[in-house]
Amino acid sequence: MRITPIPAFPLAGDQTDDQTDGRSPGLHASDLYTKLYQQLDPKRYPAEQPMDWNRIALGLAWEQYLERRMQTLGLGVTRPGELISPHGFAYSPDLFVFDPDRFGLDGKFRIGEIKLTSMSCQDWPKASTHQIHPKFDKWLSQVMLYAHECDTPYATLYPYFTRGNYRNGNDPQFLPVEIDFTARELQDNFRRLMTFGRNEGML
DSSP: OOOOOOOOOOSSOOTTSOOTTOOOSSOBHHHHHHHHHHHHOTTTSOTTOOOOHHHHHHHHHHHHHHHHHHHHTTOOEEOOOOEEOTTSOEEOOSEEEOOBSSTTOBSSOEEEEEEEEOSOSTTSOSSOOSOOOGGGHHHHHHHHHHHHHTTOSEEEEEEEETTTTSOTTTOOEEOOEEEEOOHHHHHHHHHHHHHHHHHTTOO
């Protein structure tokens, strides 16, 4: 047996390649909420940190697996692809969820967002609640913006915590939650992002 290491090819495309994440050129919703949280919490979201394509590749693989798994289970999910907001940005929800009365779904049209994270799930909701730990605020801002643009107050987050709660041998945990937003919450989040985008010259 002979084993010879070979050069690894880049996980991210360049400007001459197709976009690995499927995005078109121009302003995207992620540009807005990412830059906002880089200013709000620069320690957690450093502005100068390059994109980690190793983690992005794992996240995309998890999204594809979970979507196929949900379809196998008969859940009414579809991937809508990139959408264009009349407010001047593109956005790409992971899923539209339509399925009634299966696996906790209630027949409402929901935005579905899939997350793969090494954060601890210790502060993630395990029972019904009206609040969530601030370390997940960026997730909420993202899904609220998508919900606002798709005219629904309903969303489902599908986070997979790869290290669990950092106890019990780093046992991974899949902990989906449904979230029903108020109209005011959606509007406040939308105004905040639009005001920020205009002030930054992004819109």
